[in-house]
Amino acid sequence: MHSATGLLVCFEGGEGSGKSTQSRLLRSWLEEQGHTVVLTFEPGDTPVGRRLREILLGPETGELSPRAEALIYAADRAEHVDRLVRPALERGEVVVMDRYVDSSLAYQGAGRELDVADVERVSRWATGDLRPHLTVVLDLEPEQGLGRFEGRDRMEGESLAFHRRVREAFLRMAEADPDHYLVLDARTSVDETAAAVRARVAPLLGQVAS
Ligand code: TYD
Numbered sequence: 001m002h003s004a005t006g007l008l009v010c011f012e013g014g015e016g017s018g019k020s021t022q023s024r025l026l027r028s029w030l031e032e033q034g035h036t037v038v039l040t041f042e043p044g045d046t047p048v049g050r051r052l053r054e055i056l057l058g059p060e061t062g063e064l065s066p067r068a069e070a071l072i073y074a075a076d077r078a079e080h081v082d083r084l085v086r087p088a089l090e091r092g093e094v095v096v097m098d099r100y101v102d103s104s105l106a107y108q109g110a111g112r113e114l115d116v117a118d119v120e121r122v123s124r125w126a127t128g129d130l131r132p133h134l135t136v137v138l139d140l141e142p143e144q145g146l147g148r149f150e151g152r153d154r155m156e157g158e159s160l161a162f163h164r165r166v167r168e169a170f171l172r173m174a175e176a177d178p179d180h181y182l183v184l185d186a187r188t189s190v191d192e193t194a195a196a197v198r199a200r201v202a203p204l205l206g207q208v209a210s
Helices: 019-032 047-057 066-090 101-111 116-127 160-176 190-207
Strands: 007-013 037-041 094-098 134-139 181-185
Touching: 007 019, 007 066, 007 101, 007 190, 019 037, 019 094, 019 134, 019 190, 037 066, 047 066, 066 094, 066 101, 066 116, 101 116, 101 160, 134 160, 134 190, 160 181, 181 190
Parallel strands: 007 094, 007 134, 037 094, 134 181
Antiparallel strands: none
16 A cells, blocks of 8 residues: 555665665755755664664575575565655655565565565565665666675675576566656766656655645
8 A cells, every 4th residue: 555644755775776875965955955854775764673684684694595585575564664664754754775575576585586475475475565765776787886895794695696687676676666656767867867756756745745
């Protein structure tokens, strides 16, 4: 379901695609328009989430069963939605999120090759099926987004083939539901990308109290 109050906008995409930059720029613009904005990210934007994030991304975790990984991302998400996202939407605010359910479908489903329908069921349960009004996919070839090999976290250290499956999954989800997705080429300049995001978000602000 989509919240009847507030507005939920998510940024998705591969590593190094500029989601954090764009989510911050969107927040600044929305605040200039007089909106109250909650900017959040997954995994790890709650006290319990921070501990889960260490397990999920810390190289010291080592091997983790793909199902356990999917469940921990879902646990982080449940906590995040209950504590931060739903309350803000109920207050009629704008929530801008850096990653959400689609990241699990792409990374744990397509990337780890778990059954996507299973991963989706778990995430839908974790969130009470709360869906974004808009998801912005910042699309980038994995070769361009992955940083130096040293310093990569557990997910970044996965193979190029893994990251290619992740990218394709985001694009397929967007293609299947154009009313709720905007795909932008992440190589476009920061300013142009931000303008394209604003153009798509502006008409959605009607339902938001300012
Ligand atoms: P983060 O440092 O927040 O990366 P980014 O800047 O790329 O968003 O790390 C999040 C990592 O966790 C990233 O590699 C994607 C991965 N991830 C999943 O595998 N499944 C998920 O459900 C989420 C939310 C993230």
